[in-house]
Every structure is written in C-alpha cells, then in structure tokens.
Amino acid sequence: MASNKQVEIALAAVQLFEQKGYHATSVQDIADAVGLQKGSLYHYIHSKEDLLLQIAHQAITDFNQRLEHILSLDIPAKEKLLAAIENHLTVSISNLQTTTVLLRESFALGENPHQMIQDLTDRYLDLWTAILEEGVRNEEFRIVQPKLTALAILGACNWVYRWYKQSGSLTAHEVAIVFGGLFLDGLLKE
Amino acid sequence: MASNKQVEIALAAVQLFEQKGYHATSVQDIADAVGLQKGSLYHYIHSKEDLLLQIAHQAITDFNQRLEHILSLDIPAKEKLLAAIENHLTVSISNLQTTTVLLRESFALGENPHQMIQDLTDRYLDLWTAILEEGVRNEEFRIVQPKLTALAILGACNWVYRWYKQSGSLTAHEVAIVFGGLFLDGLLKE
C-alpha cells in the first residue's frame, strides 16, 4: 500500500544514494528532492536506514523472483544460463541506480537489516549454482565446482554497475552475448 | 620514509575500515586502536580521508605494478592471463582487508582523490585488456571484444572480496584454477 509520496521518496532516495552514497546523503537532501520538510518525511519513512533497506530489499527480491522463474522453465541448462545472464544484465542496466544502491550501499545497513539482504543475496547465488549443477547433471557442462563457478559469473555480472555508465552505448543484450560466449566457450581457439 | 607509527596507524585503519566501513569508523576508533589520543593521530595523518586515500592508493598501485610485470614477460598470452588471474587472487586473498577497503570504500573519497584512484583502476583494466588483445593478435584467443571481456574477468576476480571469508578453506591457487578454466575453456563439454 505504498502511497504516491512513498514511491516518490524512494525514487528520490535511490537517485541520491546512487549519486552521493548513503552516508553523504542527508535526510534534508531527500526532503528537498521531494519538496517536503525534513520533519514531514517521517510520515512516510521510519528512518533513513529503513529507506535504504526497502530499496535494497525490493531490488534483490526482484532479481530472485526473475531467476526463480528462469530456473523453472523447461529448457536446457545452457539456455537457462544464457537467460540468467541476459536477465541479470537487463535488470541491472535498466535499473542501474537501484542496482548500484543494492550492491554498493547495503553495507551501510546495521547488522540485522544487512543480514536480511545478505540472506537474499545468498539465495540468489544458490539459484545460479543450481543452474550450473543442472548443467553438470545433464552432461551439458564440464565437471566444475558449481558454487565457485557461480561466484565467478555472478561477480562478472554484478561488476557491471561499476563501469556501465562510461560505456553507455552498449545494450544489455550486446553485453550478454559477450559474457555468454565467454562463460560457455572460453577464450581459447578451437 | 613511513615511520613505525604511521604503518601501525595504516594497519589499524585498514582493519577498522574493513570491519565497520569508512564512515562508521571514527578517528577516535583509530586512535584507540593504536593507543594514541585523537589529536596525536594528526602528527601522522593529514585527515581521515587522506588515510583512506593512502591505503587505496598503495593497494591499487601494487596491483598495477605486478600486472605490468606479468605483461612484460615473454610467455604466451594464455600464460599471461593465467598468471594475471593467479596473481590477482593471491594478492586479493592475502591482503583481503586492504583489497576490501580499496574496492568497497574508495567511493567515500571526495571527488579529486576518488578520481585519482579511478584513474589507477582504469589503468589496471587497460593492462588486462592488453593481455586479451595480445592473445587475439597471436591467434591464441578467439576474436573477442577485449575490453568487455576484461571487464567480465576483472569483475569475477574483484568480486572475491565479497565472498572469500565465508569460504575460507580455499586457497588462491584453487580458485585460480577454476577461474582460469572457466575463462579459457568455458563451461560447455567438448
């Protein structure tokens, strides 16, 4: 039951947290961005930290739900992996600010809320791992250490928020093709 | 010409910045850690921000110097890539706290110092890219987009600081073998 104002505040916060970082963003900054007084913000949010938690939670939940859907499809593991990559990149790039806040600013959360995000992030890793395990089981993929491999792929994908802005001309699809090719076929000729 | 105390302060700061983050670490925390009064710290540092800059600068410079060395070796590109991966993981993991501060906390720097680190980081990417370009030129590697591929590999490697602690039993070498295999041969059978 998020009111218009709540959504507006969250959007402003995402933008500010992405630009300046959570700590460098004051509650006053957010209030200014939505045309309210500092005090009035507290009708809509519990705390600045809670605002960050909501943003991060929604972001990682979205990633999880989409990956769960892909995992449930009746297609080869190779296709699932490619879909996972393309999905991740598409979501990352089209919500670049939110993704940046999730990946860069979650550490600013206190212990409990941070653990909450961490658990969902672990879950996301598990889903990627599951795709790899399926591929090994199906004999589509070489025998690999699925979790470690998932961490490599996920690392590559998560790194995107760090460089995408500068190389802004690429589409998520173009990146996905390169990444998919790398992870499926490797660099070596033949 | 760094005195003992300066080194001690930098080490304490690395540890605290890694554990609590730059913003959550007060100058008082650092002073306590080295057994000085708050004010006395300022005999050794210019500012808290400068302390972070020194740490990050030394870290990325170390990465760059080692990779430059690898690039200069007279070995096939494939071997250079494997050496780069192993080197990066070894350094990351043996200086996990410093690497974490570099990769996670540099954003806390103000514009100018942040750009300084960014420039050195861009240089590091260029070195990875150069290895890939060499491999393509030598016809060791498939035709790839070298920069995008470098970003993928570097992303995977840089992500390590996020998960290594939890999987603490692995050595850098073990991770390097898995990563190297993934990037050279890909996942697909045959």
Add this chain to the structure above:
Amino acid sequence: MASNKQVEIALAAVQLFEQKGYHATSVQDIADAVGLQKGSLYHYIHSKEDLLLQIAHQAITDFNQRLEHILSLDIPAKEKLLAAIENHLTVSISNLQTTTVLLRESFALGENPHQMIQDLTDRYLDLWTAILEEGVRNEEFRIVQPKLTALAILGACNWVYRWYKQSGSLTAHEVAIVFGGLFLDGLLKE
C-alpha cells in the same frame, strides 16, 4: 523577515563579541545566552562567521544610509559636517557594542566577507570626503586635501568606541560640540 529568535541571537552575539571578542566567544557561549542548544543555533545562523558578518554589515549600512541622507540635505557644508559628526557620535554611542564589533572585530572575517565590509567602509569615507569637497567648492572651507582630512575626522570619530565607556557621563552631543569646534575652528586663538 528576521524572526524574534534571530534578533535575539544577534543581540546576544553583539554583546558577547563586544565583551570577549569574536574569537574568545564560542558558539556555546551564544547558545547559552539565548537558552538554546549549540546545535539549535544553526537553525538561525549559517555559521559563527556569518553572524559576525550580519552584525557588521547592518552596522556599516546604517552609518552609510544616515550619512547619505545628511549629504542630500540643502544646507551649507559646514552644517553638513556638524550633522555628520553629531550623527556619527550619536549612533556610535547609542549602539556602542555594535559599533565596537564593527570596528574591532571585522578583521576576524575571512577574506571575502571582510572585503565586503571594507567596501562599505570605503564608501563611508567617500561620503565624508564629499562633504569636505563641497565645502571647498562653496568656499566655506579652506583649501584642504579632502580625503586626508576626512580620514582625520573619521579617525577621531571612530576612536570613540575605545574610550567612551570610561568617560560615560558625556553625551554624544557634548562630544560633538567639542569635535565640531576642533575641526571647524582649530585650537589656535583668534
């Protein structure tokens, strides 16, 4: 649009700056004087320095406006000079604290704000000079170097904040008569 509290703060600051000097007055002192917490002061002021600037600016602007009025009157230069002296002394003495802060503490301002006050002070000198020039032109006054003479008269008048308290029994008018006599007629007999 200055609120009551803002006025109250400015008054307290004037009093403290006059008694202890700007540097020896802490923000805490001002807060105590108006019954607020240190932090609460910052709802009303930008900074301690800005507070000083406001005080000095208002003071010199007041001097300027009154002298501009006198200059515009249709009376002989001699009368303008006497009015200027009486006005200056009346304002100085009735706002002795503010005048003291203006003349003694403005140097504590940083470069830019200090220049701002300096410019207005230069303007004040120009107005005195204009009176003298008028008197010379009208052949009321001897030929003199108007600016240098203005500096002498203004110096004498500005010095009042240094000694008035001790000789507190004199009225501004009494002082003005002595000063006026001195500057118009000189000391010599005949």
Add this chain to the structure above:
Amino acid sequence: MASNKQVEIALAAVQLFEQKGYHATSVQDIADAVGLQKGSLYHYIHSKEDLLLQIAHQAITDFNQRLEHILSLDIPAKEKLLAAIENHLTVSISNLQTTTVLLRESFALGENPHQMIQDLTDRYLDLWTAILEEGVRNEEFRIVQPKLTALAILGACNWVYRWYKQSGSLTAHEVAIVFGGLFLDGLLKE
C-alpha cells in the same frame, strides 16, 4: 639581553600578527617563519600571549618615551603639538606593522596583560592632554576640554594604521602637515 633569535622571532611574529591577526597565527606559523620547530620556540618565548605582550609593550613604551621627550622641550605648546603629531605619524608609519599589532591585536591579551598595555596607553593620552593644557595655560590655544580634544587628535593619528597602506605614497611629514593644519586652524576660512 634579547638574543638574535629572540629578535628574529619577534619580528616574524609582528609580521604574522599584522597579516593574519593574532588568533589566526599559530605558533607553528611563527616557528616556520624562523626555521625552528614548534617546540624549540619555547626556548625563547614563554607563550604566544607573552610574545604579543612584548611586542605591544615595546611599541607603546616607545611612543611614550618619545612623547615625554617632546613634552620636556622648551618650545611653545603649538610647536609641541606639531612635533607630537609628526612624531606619532613618523613612528606609526615607519613601524606600521608593529603599530597595527599594538592597536588592533592588544585586545587578544588576557585581562592582566591587557590592563598593562591599557595603562601605558592611558599614560600616552595623558601626555597629549598635558600639551593641550599647557597651550591653554599659555593662552596659545582656545579654551578647550583638553582630554576630549586629545582623544580626538589621538584618534585621528591612531587611525592611520587602518588606511596608510592603501595611500602608501604619502610621507609621514605630508600627513602631519595636513593634520597639524586641521587641528590648529580648523577648516573654516578666515
């Protein structure tokens, strides 16, 4: 028995206090200026405040001694007054920095040292007053309130440190002629 170093320190302090003000000048600044370490300064000075006191004390004592000499001369009061003016302006202008420190920074002294300077300053005023009283007694001067008149003349002369730099081309003698003419003859024609 002021050593070379002590003199050097005092000169550096005068220059810095004049340029930046006493409060804005750190002990480190002074140490830098004379090529010593902060700690080493304390072999030569008791405290920063004492340094200011020495400077101010020497300055006002110099003014007093010279005026006492003038007062003791066997010449008309009119000549004494002109000599006093010329002397004051000559000393002020040739030691402009010291005079500025005396007149602008003495207020930074604590109560007791400040009173010490104040007493010497009062003495200086008394000497000027004595000249005027002598002139009245001799019937050289009109009947005036000697102290108030002395305050006017002294104010005019003391103000010089505020404007002289800008009008740097004038000599002390040139200023003295204008000031002397003003105080003896006044502005009015005839």
Add this chain to the structure above:
DNA sequence: CATGAATGAGAATTCATTCAT
C-alpha cells in the same frame, strides 16, 4: 639548543530524529 612526539582540551558544525502545533 633543538627536536618532535604526545597531550587534552576545545572548537565549529552536522544530522537523524522527535514533537507540539
């Protein structure tokens, strides 16, 4: 004489949050 490490008190300012209106 000179150093420079260390002190410890104090400074201005920021800021998330609360609450009466």
Add this chain to the structure above:
DNA sequence: TATGAATGAATTCTCATTCAT
C-alpha cells in the same frame, strides 16, 4: 498531513604547550 523548532550526541580537526631524548 505538514511544519519547523529543538535536540543532543557525534564528528573531524586545531592548537598551545610540555617534556624526554
């Protein structure tokens, strides 16, 4: 719902001075 005054704790940094070497 909205305000904005008020809080009070926290933060970074400065600085005059001391003293063992």
